[in-house]
Amino acid sequence: MSNKRTKGVTVVRPIVYVTFKLHETYANPQRVVEHPPFELTETGWGEFELTIKLQFVPESGEKPVTLYHNLRLHPYEEDGSISTANKNKPVQSFQYDELVFTEPTEYLHQLFLQHPSAGLQPRSTPTNPYSVQAEVDEIRKIEEATKKVQEQLTIYKNKLEKTTKELDEVKAELERVKK
Numbered sequence: 001m002s003n004k005r006t007k008g009v010t011v012v013r014p015i016v017y018v019t020f021k022l023h024e025t026y027a028n029p030q031r032v033v034e035h036p037p038f039e040l041t042e043t044g045w046g047e048f049e050l051t052i053k054l055q056f057v058p059e060s061g062e063k064p065v066t067l068y069h070n071l072r073l074h075p076y077e078e079d080g081s082i083s084t085a086n087k088n089k090p091v092q093s094f095q096y097d098e099l100v101f102t103e104p105t106e107y108l109h110q111l112f113l114q115h116p117s118a119g120l121q122p123r124s125t126p127t128n129p130y131s132v133q134a135e136v137d138e139i140r141k142i143e144e145a146t147k148k149v150q151e152q153l154t155i156y157k158n159k160l161e162k163t164t165k166e167l168d169e170v171k172a173e174l175e176r177v178k179k
Contacts, residue, residue: 021051
C-alpha cells in the first residue's frame with residue numbers, strides 16, 4: 001500500500017496500519033490508525049491492557065505483530081498511591097518495545113533503509129522526555145558515576161596494599177619473636 005505525501009510523490013511505508021484494542025467500555029474499542037505517527041488520543045480513568053497490532057505491507061512477507069501495553073490513565077504519587085490532584089494534567093507512562101527483524105525480506109529491508117526511524121528530538125518536551133540531550137545527560141551521569149567508582153577503587157586498593165604490608169610486617173615480627 002502507499003500513501004500520498006506532499007509534492008505528489010507516492011511513498012510506501014513498511015507499516016500499513018495499526019489497530020488499537022481499547023477497553024470494552026470505550027465506544028468503538030477497536031480503532032484503526034492508517035497514518036504515521038500511528039497515535040491514538042483518548043480520555044478516561046483507570047488501567048487496562050491495550051492490544052496493539054501492527055500490519056505490514058503485503059509485499060514484506062511479514063505477519064502482523066501484536067504488542068501489549070499496560071495503559072495507565074491516572075497518575076500515581078511518589079508513595080505509589082493514586083493521585084487525585086492535577087486532574088487536568090496529562091498522565092505519562094512509558095514502556096519501551098522493540099521489534100527485531102532477524103531475516104527480513106529484501107523488499108522489507110529496502111523499505112526500512114528508505115524510511116529510517118525519525119530518531120530522537122534534540123531536546124526533551126513535557127510530553128516526551130526522550131531526546132538527544134537526555135541521552136547526553138544520562139551518559140554524563142554514567143561517566144561521573146564510573147569516575148567516582150574508579151576513585152573509590154583506587155582508595156580501597158591503596159588501603160588494601162597498606163593493610164597487606166602491615167600484616168606482612170606483623171607476621172615477620174611474630175616469626176622473629178617465636179625464634
